Amino acid sequence: MSAYVLEMKGITKTFPGVVALDDVTLSVEKGTVHALIGENGAGKSTLMKILNGVYTATKGELFLEGQPLHLQGVRDAQEKGISTIFQEFNLINALSVAENIFLGRFEGKGQIKWNRINRKARELLEKLGFNFDVSKPVGKLSTAEKQLVEIAKALSYDAKIIVMDEPTSSLTKKEIELFFPIIEKLRKGGITVIYISHKLDEIFHICDRVSIMRDGKLVGESLVSEITRERIIELMVGRSMEMEYPARTASPGEPVLEVKNLTREPLLHDISFTLHKGEILGIAGLVGAGRTELAETIFGAAVADSGSIEINGKAVSIRSTMDGKANSIGMVTEDRKETGLVLDMSVTRNITVTKLDEVTTGIVLSKQKEGEVASEYVQKLNIKTPSINQTLYNLSGGNQQKVVLSKWLFSNVEILILDEPTRGIDVGAKYEIYCLMNELTEQGKSIIMISSELPEVLSMSDRILVMHKGMIKGELTGAKMTADNVMQLAID
């Protein structure tokens, strides 16, 4: 009998063109709180998706209490004692607490025995030290209470392992204080918790062990009592940065965009900064720090409550995306499939959509002009597509991203906001996009780049703003632009 409740041995997971996990071995002792930490994209979530049955490993084995474990999906994992609590809860708001806990497992033949279900739900919550009305619809609960319901649901499956993905990210300070004792109770009850968090403080507060991941590999593991904060950060970010990034070629000039005291409750508070001509301004921070929201507000996809925006020294009012475009601002969104491209339209139509005036003679669209424009960008950005009339479904991520960029290049904006410009695309295409960014800034255009990939931010930015909880927590320039400094500002 092994001392470990869970062993993941030599786990490798490849997606077409990407190695997401490379020979990861993770062992977790029973009744401990085990922290898993790493940058976005380090492979934490892929590893956890293998553990909860969403993915199957390409290579490697799982052992639960010493027995080999083969999972057929999330439900199977739950029934075998592995439950995951996601940041986005899997609860149905219209149903009651008890219904949510026992959803799909109601007892009784034909007729549901509500009394028994409600009683059992109550017992589960009492185990966690809480007592509230289990017939209340979940929609009426607070975030913290919803989390409790999720935990109770995990317990109802007799969970041996509960994976918590950023459990405190949406809790208030007070709620967090109430949350830690629950974890303590779970540990005392012999339940193992795998705790994924960016918040080092929390890890030092409640975790027993910590495993650190980077680039799909496990790069360190230690008892929490035997490691320092600095060492964890070093392990998280330490990697070589040569050759992946071209050197910056342009140098910033006079200010083009000035944001003053921009506020959009409850997401953005009092944000002020300046963007210069020919500059790439990096915005770093954790997911949920308000970076995308800031971009949306500048572009006009959302409206600020207060504050002002000046372009070339003139105050402008941006209340819609049309205003943004009219003020020569463009935005490449984070999720190209959902918000960047109309996938069942052709390459041509997607490129020309932002500036149809340009390909219009009088009031008639010129198909010929359109085709010329599309061909020009396909060539210039090296977009690999069978034809300009191809719909975008079958293009690779990198090529789709180039189409999104073409769309804004074509509309010839002066200020380009790039939200995660290289997410999910391969190394070669990334390099091409970086070169393009250099080229654009040489032409005097300015770029705001939001990125969760630290090396990208560090290598491509002229200056870095670090956001935290809807505010700009610090600005880094020159020699101060190091991974450690960014991380120190980005996490609590």
Place this chain on the structure above:
Amino acid sequence: MKKACAIVLMLVLLVSVVSAGGQKEAGGAKKIFMSSAYYTAPYGAPLQEAVREKAKELGYTVQIVDGEQNADKQLSQFKAAVADGYDALIYWPGDQASTPPIVEYLNSTGKPWVALNTVVDASVLDQVPCMIASDEVEIGRWLGRLMIQYFEKNPSATKNVVYIEGSPGSSYTENLTIGVNEVIKGTDINIMNDRQFAEYDPSRAMAIMEDMLTKYGDKIELAVAQDGGMFQGAYSAIEAAGYVGKLGLLCQGQDLIVRDKLVAGELFASVAQDPFTEGSLAVEMLDKIIRGEKVENWFATPTGPIFKADIDNYRWF
């Protein structure tokens, strides 16, 4: 799976079109075409049945299509039928106002034709070779007379009447009401809540009756419906509220439910409007025109009151 389904559906489609089309190709006999605006109305079914019966009896084949109360559609149907070589036409209009272009077209074809049930617009009435219709105002008058008659038997009453009408603007509804008002004007009969339209829909009639019962309860002394279907709806509401026998009932039509309630003694009387007579009269008149005989320009379907004692003299449907 989906593909298989689609193929099966296609086959069913083809077979149904071919078989439905094939069966009517009888040679020799003269062909009559009828466009019925009220194809699916309760009154339509027996009328159309009578047309078929009579046509068969006189040696014609007949096709009847649904005009869906759409004058433009009916015009197209007639044009298609003429193109296809039908020998004679029967026209059941949906409403009065839209009839002139169709009457003009039918006359321009030179084919024998008759109009049925809904009286055409006054401006073209004299151009119709033969109009077979009941005198709607007369039916209304009979309803009015029966109301008076009912209250004569109950002199203590305050004469409160719930009167459920068909569709606003339809000539049938309006003419009936004209007839009713003509007769009851000057009497102290009180129609409650002005005009109540159930649009010939039994469930609508039921809802109206429920509301009236809730509001007025036993103040209601007589419930009158403009046809058998709406009577059925109203009756259901009265039954559910336990008012059967506590208030008088009166309607128009020859539906089976009407007969049952006459037999049970719950219905005071009904007014005859016989779809069977109307349908077979239409074919008879058309037959005369085809054979070159002279016919009257207007042919009224007989009407009159039906009491319990008379039920065996009528056909029910």
Place this chain on the structure above:
Amino acid sequence: MRKSTLDKKYIITLLIENAVTVFLVGFVIFMVFTKRSFSTWDNIVNIINESSIYGIAACAMTVVVISGEFDLSSSSIFGWSTVIFVICINAMGIVPAFFITLVCGAAFGALNGLLIAKVKMPAFVATLGTMIAIKGLAYVMTKAQPINTNNATLKAIGSFNMGGISIIPIVYLGVLVLFIWFMRYTKFGRDIYATGGNYEVARLSGINVVFSKFIVFTMLGAAAALAGMMYGVRIKAGWAPYGQDLALYCITATIIGGTSLLGGTGSVGKTVIGVLVLAVLFNALTLLGVSGSMQKFIRGLVLITVIMLDAVVAKRQKE
């Protein structure tokens, strides 16, 4: 299209992808051989004349469907238009009547557009509401009575005839060309495709999505009014219940033509095929001597079959 030889698989794919057209052609051939009267000029003209009135509204309905919405109230706008058209003709003559009716229709459409694009009500609820309200208004206008007209100009227009073709198919052709041009060759048309294809993408591309949604309903309102007036030209009467089945007919024709209810794809040209399928089928069933009840069954069957085939094609294309 690269293969010139008889590639069996390629041909099958082509046939399935154009199933509706194949069905139409096959059905027409079947009719030509089984029923001599079908292919007479009179009958062909009849089919064209009949499909034209609703065809006018179907063009605009397609645009609404491409934008990702649909409109139930077009039936009532049609009925309303027959009423107001006849009233105004009797009161003022045909020219003012034409413009008043068109403006009224567009205004009702604009109201729908406002509710859906600006207030962001779901199209089903908004147009259901306006459908009932407009119809009620049309009833009120005439005290629920149908009305007709003897206007000489209207009669002259109605009796215009070019080899059997009346004025209505000519108007239809004009509307059709206008809409095809609008959707293919103008910026607004393209914006409507993008809005229907993915609302968020369109919005984040700086497209005026609110205006796009607004304008499609306004155009449908005007088109429904124009169709209502054409009905007036043919029937010379007005009544609120006229055209009750218009909205569903137009949506059906749009779907049969191959425009997806999800929005973003399809074309006005395709809807012409859809309208033709319905008209040919309707005409043929009457010619074949199919009774009214059976006709309904077959029409339902056609709709289901077409949608089924559409799903098959969509699946094939994804694979």
